[in-house]
Amino acid sequence: MPSNACEWRAISDYVPTGIEANMTKNTTTSLDAATPIVIVGHVDHGKSTLIGRLLHDTDNLQDGKVAQIIESSKKRGLKIEWSFLLDSLQIERDQA
Amino acid sequence: MIEKHKLQGVIAGIRRDEQGTRAKERVFSPRGASHKWDIRNQPPEFWDQYATPHEEGMHIRVHPLLSWREIDIWRYIEREGIPLVDLYFAKDGKRYRSLGDSDITSPVESNASTVAEVIEELETTKTSERAGRAMDHESEDAFERLRVAGYL
Numbered sequence: 001m002p003s004n005a006c007e008w009r010a011i012s013d014y015v016p017t018g019i020e021a022n023m024t025k026n027t028t029t030s031l032d033a034a035t036p037i038v039i040v041g042h043v044d045h046g047k048s049t050l051i052g053r054l055l056h057d058t059d060n061l062q063d064g065k066v067a068q069i070i071e072s073s074k075k076r077g078l079k080i081e082w083s084f085l086l087d088s089l090q091i092e093r094d095q096a
Numbered sequence: 097m098i099e100k101h102k103l104q105g106v107i108a109g110i111r112r113d114e115q116g117t118r119a120k121e122r123v124f125s126p127r128g129a130s131h132k133w134d135i136r137n138q139p140p141e142f143w144d145q146y147a148t149p150h151e152e153g154m155h156i157r158v159h160p161l162l163s164w165r166e167i168d169i170w171r172y173i174e175r176e177g178i179p180l181v182d183l184y185f186a187k188d189g190k191r192y193r194s195l196g197d198s199d200i201t202s203p204v205e206s207n208a209s210t211v212a213e214v215i216e217e218l219e220t221t222k223t224s225e226r227a228g229r230a231m232d233h234e235s236e237d238a239f240e241r242l243r244v245a246g247y248l
Binding site for chain 1: 224
């Protein structure tokens with residue numbers, strides 16, 4: 001554990017170590033095989049759009065989610081804005 | 097209650113996977129004097145390092161379960177044998193996946209009547225956890241407006 005300034009604490013300082021270790025073991029089964037992916041890009045160059053489209057193409061969206069973003073896109077004069085799957089806040093959507 | 101007892105911290109069980117607006121939350125989320133959530137001015141939490149500022153009149157919402165998923169909660173319930181209200185278990189083909197005020201919460205179709213069956217259902221379901229919560233579906237930003245105003 002690195003030494004931290006007093007106003008900064010790692011969450012592990014707040015959770016009993018035993019519990020944390022057990023939780024990680026028992027609650028991330030389906031994440032064990034996950035591959036972390038980092039998307040890097042310039043602002044407004046399509047990071048969220050790419051991730052949104054990947055979520056759709058890999059069948060990882062809940063029922064009705066695509067219909068929801070199509071409706072939100074239409075409201076803003078757009079056909080379908082895949083980034084709305086990630087940009088859920090009004091300030092994020094209104095700058096699309 | 098926060099004002100009455102001058103609370104500096106409130107622990108809440110919200111999770112990122114519940115709803116898009118909650119996905120934008122921080123583990124340590126500062127709230128201003130009127131409990132407002134300033135979405136545009138949230139502290140970064142890289143490498144699980146959390147800011148705990150303290151100024152007069154503000155409080156911090158602490159969200160320790162933010163990164164848990166719905167299924168993590170159920171696996172924890174199963175492992176610890178935690179008792180819960182039977183509204184979460186299916187009766188006549190329906191159960192509640194999320195509980196709110198009774199007039200705006202409806203059950204979803206399900207045959208899961210035990211913790212193990214709920215876990216099995218969640219492993220494959222495509223229905224949103226909050227599908228039965230009417231307040232989320234009123235308008236696109238209904239939930240965001242509630243949270244900015246201080247809703248837990």
